[in-house]
Structure formats: structure tokens, C-alpha cells
């Protein structure tokens with residue numbers, strides 16, 4: 070018989086051990102080894118059995134053992150110390166507290182959060198990044214308040230069938246067994262979030278709070294008795310179900326999330342967020358909810374839109390158009406229109422925000438961009454790809470002027486770096502993690518010390534892999550008698566390559582199988598053997614991905630190679646930690662440029678692993694020729710088979726001739742000196758860059774701070790500036806068709822212009838109904854390509870000289886001839902307002918109909 074409901078009965082701790090409850094319920098333990106040591110001391114065997122999940126530990130520990138601990142003076146002293154340390158961590162001023170004008174609070178929305186294995190609410194990179202963002206915000210004192218959903222079955226756990234086919238299981242999570250507490254109102258009743266649905270239905274949700282160090286994470290949960298069955302299932306699983314299910318999840322996350330924040334701030338007296346950051350488009354409805362709040366407080370839709378945009382940051386995470394979240398338009402109409410419409414938010418305005426080229430589709434990324442004044446991609450290359458992908462939203466602008474910037478991802482060192490290495494760094498280079506400088510100090514640490522730790526981490530991986538391999542083979546139906554070989558699977562002394570990631574086709578899990586014989590030779594090379602550890606989950610609906618996994622598993626099942634190549638099921642944070650710490654080389658071979666950033670290679674680098682990767686995402690930016698290897702890509706080759714052949718061959722060559730040569734080159738004292746040189750260079754050059762602390766400071770300085778300042782400016786004086794800005798936008802947008810660059814002339818060019826001289830430009834601009842102060846007139850100048858296009862133009866402001874009664878205005882300015890060779894210039898007019906974040910803010914531009922005055926001559 071199966072139970073119809075399950076819940077967890079919590080242990081009552083003796084009063085002496087009350088602080089243990091405090092430590093368990095703040096997820097800071099997950100990146101604080103001393104606290105984990107304390108948990109291990111409660112019951113070391115049990116701690117291993119429960120997979121380092123302290124809530125489960127307290128649920129399973131016997132009352133006798135608790136009584137023993139309550140009388141153990143030494144344990145109580147350590148407990149008191151740990152609790153003091155946490156309390157101090159929670160209130161002491163940190164980096165953000167040194168800023169004079171930091172945001173008072175920042176709301177951070179994400180559909181998934183990877184914080185600890187014990188809170189399985191993530192599927193892959195997006196969630197892990199969100200988790201690292203929160204932990205780092207906590208460490209730096211950045212006042213983030215995070216919002217997500219609590220999925221009753223989380224993401225699936227993976228196992229294999231005897232045939233190597235991925236099997237999915239959805240564990241039943243029960244909030245009582247997770248490190249969560251229910252958000253209750255001042256009267257002690259659980260807070261209820263309500264969202265109106267079509268046909269008079271109401272979606273109810275309760276709110277769980279996970280404490281991630283200093284950062285509260287609010288998780289909405291629709292599994293409550295007030296809901297009908299369909300509504301109860303909205304938060305059943307992560308990325309499960311169809312379009313309607315996804316829309317309901319996103320409504321709950323965006324609209325419900327803002328409502329949860331309002332409740333939380335009211336109840337706990339927490340500062341209201343000034344900035345709202347949406348991590349990918351899924352939470353985009355939060356902007357609509359905030360418009361509703363402001364329009365109900367008597368702003369017009371346009372005024373509210375400006376106020377909301379000013380304080381919103383949108384981060385896009387996919388370079389693949391198919392990865393963009395879209396809904397059928399009629400679905401949005403049904404949810405935000407008719408009898409279910411919000412009286413002050415017309416559905417037509419909502420539809421316009423998500424409108425894209427296909428009139429039947431509502432595009433969440435495009436809405437995200439229209440609702441956010443600041444938008445970014447997650448690596449320099451991804452920023453470029455995103456500007457190209459979304460350039461149609463800014464017609465007339467050069468791709469480089471599309472206002473999408475980038476902040477490259479980072480990783481949270483205390484979560485991902487092996488403890489031995491953290492301790493070595495702590496001893497030799499204290500507070501290294503807080504600094505961008507001083508990483509050269511790593512060069513002074515002895516090769517032997519680092520090599521010894523690398524060996525210990527590799528051995529731990531090998532041991533862990535054998536345990537997982539045995540478990541997997543048992544599940545696939547093997548008997549113990551057949552599994553003796555597992556004791557010798559993998560070798561703690563052999564060069565170990567890791568490959569772990571989700572399995573969408575662009576990541577090319579099976580590229581290494583392109584030439585199975587060649588791969589086999591590499592694995593079995595008697596002098597320089599290589600071993601490969603692989604992990605990854607395919608999306609449950611992705612049959613293609615499951616086939617790839619099966620191919621890998623079939624290859625690794627072969628008796629001849631199974632001791633050198635293994636597929637470990639159920640890639641999660643725990644397996645990720647084991648792998649990024651233990652592998653010598655981290656392999657990544659996506660189809661360039663489809664990997665937005667990637668972060669697992671960063672984790673490996675911080676552990677002294679070397680990246681062997683296609684130059685995509687973050688690696689395109691920071692590969693410097695000697696901090697790892699770049700797999701050459703066949704970018705121009707259109708035949709995918711041929712491209713894979715070429716890139717796979719390059720990969721085999723690199724492994725054979727570069728990677729393993731270096732690893733096995735042990736000239737005298739047994740240490741691979743040339744290898745260690747590269748490891749140290751990796752740590753020194755990449756360490757400070759890949760840290761999530763660098764990422765978070767970038768977010769604060771480039772996005773959160775400016776967004777908070779914009780939001781404050783617009784909301785001052787009861788939103789008077791927002792009203793003025795909105796009125797200005799309407800006026801300028803209406804008048805823009807009348808704006809024209811009528812005439813441009815230059816003097817000082819002469820017949821043979823010389824570098825160092827300058828030319829004087831005079832532009833006549835028809836302003837129509839606008840005034841000179843409404844626009845910025847600029848000369849764009851610099852090198853020109855074969856079709857007179859300006860490549861990377863510089864800009865010089867032209868100043869108004871006179872305005873005639875008919876709306877013609879004359880602008881002048883100087884253009885320096887700062888390049889030799891082909892040189893050109895033109896003039897552009899864009900709207901100007903001090904509250905705009907970029908010149909492309911309104912998406913309006915006027916340029917001369919014919920290229921104004923190309924000096925087709927060549928400068929000397």
C-alpha cells in the first residue's frame with residue numbers, strides 16, 4: 070500500500086542542543102566545513118548514510134545519542150562556538166556595507182536554485198549559478214532576497230537500465246524533511262499567496278523560507294489544500310509538463326514571487342527591494358505585477374513601466390533561439406485578459422511587451438528586455454551573440470550598440486574547491502579569495518604540496534566512482550560475483566579526464582566516440598594511459614539525449630575498456646564536487662558558440678584542473694595559450710558530420726601529443742614539473758577571474774547599483790520624474806518620424822587628408838516637433854570596410870549652433886582623423902534624456918538617407 074500523504078516528524082532537540090537546530094536550518098553549513106565536521110560528530114556513520122544531509126541526520130539520530138551529546142561538555146563547547154560564528158557571520162559588516170550608495174535590497178528571481186545536494190531544486194547550470202550567486206551575495210553582504218518555487222519532486226534522479234537507457238525517478242520531497250520553514254504571518258497563520266486564474270479559479274500558494282547564509286530564499290509551493298488538484302500540481306516538478314503547466318509555474322514565480330516578497334518584507338520588516346533581477350525570462354511576469362501595483366497606486370501604465378524598468382535587471386542565459394521561452398498569444402490573452410484582466414493593466418499592453426516577429430507567439434525574453442533597463446549575457450562572447458540575436462529590437466542601430474552587455478559567470482569557491490586545497494590556500498595565502506590581487510603568491514607554494522593534494526583528490530574520485538559504479542551495476546541487475554572488476558576500475562595514478570554536463574545535443578557528449586579505435590588506444594596506452602569519468606542527465610523528453618548516453622554507456626560497458634572509462638549516473642552537486650576536484654583535465658566540446666558561459670570548467674580550474682575545451686563561453690575569453698588547451702574548431706564547416714570528425718581528430722591529437730605527454734613527463738623527483746607549471750599558471754591567471762565574488766561585484770557595480778540609482782531617481786517626489794520621463798518618451802516617439810538628418814558637410818578634408826588633422830562637420834537636422842535638447846547628435850567615424858560600413862566607430866558629440874523657426878537645427882563638431890587608411894564618417898541622431906541608461910534606450914535613431922560624406926580617399 071502507498072501512503073496518500075507523507076510528512077516528516079521532526080526531532081525535538083534537548084535544550085542544550087538547541088543551537089544545532091539553528092545551524093541545520095541555515096544552509097551556510099553547506100559551504101562551511103567546520104559546521105559539517107560538527108554534524109559528522111553527531112553520528113559519523115549516520116552522517117555518511119544520509120548523504121551529508123543534516124535535516125535527515127537529526128531525523129534519524131537516536132534520542133540516546135542526543136542525550137549523550139547534551140552531556141558532552143566538549144561537544145557543547147564546539148556547538149556554542151559554531152553557533153557564535155554563524156551569528157557573527159549573519160550581522161558583521163561585509164564588502165557591500167562599505168559602499169556608500171548600494172541598493173537597500175535586491176530581489177533575485179530564478180526558476181531553480183542549486184544550493185546543496187540536500188535541497189534538490191535544480192537541473193543544471195542555471196540553478197547552480199543561482200545558488201552560487203546567493204552564497205556569494207551572503208559572503209559579500211549583498212542584500213539579496215531570492216525567490217523561486219519549491220518543486221515537490223525536484224528534478225529527477227537518474228539511473229540506468231540494463232541496456233544503458235536513462236531511467237528517471239521523481240523522489241517525493243516533503244518540505245518538513247528539508248531545511249525550510251513556513252512563512253507565517255504575525256498572527257501565526259501561514260501566509261497565503263493568491264493569484265486569479267481564468268474562469269474564476271484561484272491559485273493559492275504557501276511560502277517556504279530557506280536561509281542561505283544571510284540571504285533569505287522564498288520558495289512558493291502550490292501543494293496546499295485550498296487548491297484544486299490541477300493547481301496543487303503546478304509546483305510538482307522542475308521543467309516537467311506542457312506549455313500550460315509552464316505558464317502556471319511562471320505566473321506563480323513572477324506574480325506570486327512579488328506578492329511573497331511583499332508579505333515577507335511586511336512581516337519581517339525587511340527592506341523592500343529597489344532592484345529586481347530576473348535570472349532568465351521565466352520570472353518575467355514579475356514586471357507586470359509591479360506595474361499592476363503602481364498603476365493601482367494611480368500611475369498610468371506608461372509611467373509605471375518607466376518606474377519598473379529603471380529598477381529591473383534581466384540576464385539572458387541562452388544563445389540558442391530555440392532555448393527562448395515563448396507562449397501562444399491566446400494563452401496570455403486568456404490569463405491576463407477578459408474577466409481575469411487586472412483593471413489597470415490592459416492586456417493589449419502586455420501583449421505588446423512580448424510581441425515578436427511571429428504574431429502568434431509571446432516571447433518572454435523580449436518582454437524581459439522591454440521590462441528591464443539593464444540587460445546582460447553571461448560571457449563576453451555570449452553578449453556578442455545576444456546582441457546579434459536580439460538586434461531586430463533596435464532597428465537602425467549597429468549591432469555593437471544593441472544595449473545588451475555581459476557579466477561573465479563565476480563559481481563559489483567554498484562550495485566547489487576541495488577542502489585540502491582551501492586549507493592550503495588559507496595557510497599559505499590567507500584571505501586570497503577576497504582579493505583580485507596576490508594570486509601570484511601561488512607560484513611560491515611547492516609543487517610537491519599541490520601535487521600531493523591533487524593525488525588525494527584523484528584518489529577520492531576513484532573511490533567514489535567505484536561506489537557509484539557498483540551501485541549502478543547492481544541496479545542494472547548484476548550480481549556481486551560479476552562485479553569483482555570494479556575494485557580495480559579506474560586507477561588513482563592515471564591521468565583522469567572529466568566530462569560532466571546536461572546532455573543537450575550541442576554539448577556533444579559523444580564527440581569522444583567519433584573514432585572508437587583511436588579512443589581505445591588512448592585509454593589503453595601502456596606508457597601513458599588515460600581514463601575518462603563521464604556523467605550527465607538528459608531532459609526526460611529528450612530521446613536523442615538518452616540515445617547519446619546509451620552510446621557512451623555501451624562503449625564503457627566493454628570489458629576491454631571498462632576499467633578506463635566510466636559513466637556515473639545521477640549527476641548532481643555531490644558528484645559534481647567529486648569530479649571537478651578529482652579530475653586532472655576538464656573536457657568541454659560544445660558546438661561553438663552555443664555554450665553561453667559554462668561554469669564546470671571554472672570549478673575544475675579552481676581545483677588545479679586543466680581545461681581542454683572548445684573556445685566557447687568563458688573559455689573563449691580567458692584562455693591565454695598556456696592555462697589549458699583550446700580544441701580547434703571547424704567553425705566554417707557546414708556539414709555537421711565533417712565538423713565533428715575534424716574537431717574529434719583535433720581532440721585526440723591534443724590528448725595524445727600535449728596533455729598526456731606533459732602529465733607523464735616526470736624528469737627527476739617523480740613530479741610532473743611541466744604539468745605543475747601549467748596548474749600553477751591556471752590558478753594564478755584564472756583564479757581571481759572565475760570567482761563568483763568577481764561576478765557579484767560586477768553585478769553590484771555595473772547593474773544593481775546603477776539600477777537602484779535609476780529606480781530612486783524615478784520614484785522621487787511621488788514618481789514625478791517617472792511621469793516626466795514617460796511623457797517625454799511618448800512625445801519623442803510620436804515626433805520621431807519627423808526627425809531627419811538633412812545635410813552634412815565637412816571642411817578641412819582637402820585633397821590629401823593626413824592623420825592627426827581633423828575635419829569640421831556641420832549637420833543640418835530637421836527636428837520637427839522636438840527641441841534640440843531632446844536629441845543627441847553625434848558624428849560616428851573611423852575605419853570603413855569595403856562597403857563603406859564603419860567598423861567599430863568612435864563617436865563625437867556635435868553641438869547645436871542655431872535652431873530655425875521651421876525646426877531645422879544646425880550642429881557642428883570636430884572629427885579627428887586618427888587612423889591612417891580608409892576612413893569614413895557619418896552623423897546619427899538619437900533621443901537624449903538624462904534618465905535613459907543608454908542611447909539605444911528608446912530604440913530610435915536617425916541617420917542620413919545616403920551615407921553622408923564618406924571620404925573615400927585614403928589617409929596618409
Ligand SMILES: *Cc1c(COP(=O)(O)O)cnc(C)c1O
Pocket residue numbers: 192193194195197569570571640641642645646666667668669670672
Ligand atoms: C557546475 C554544474 C553544472 C553546470 O556546468 P556547465 O559547465 O555549465 O555545464 C551543471 N550541473 C551541476 C551538478 C554542476 O555542478
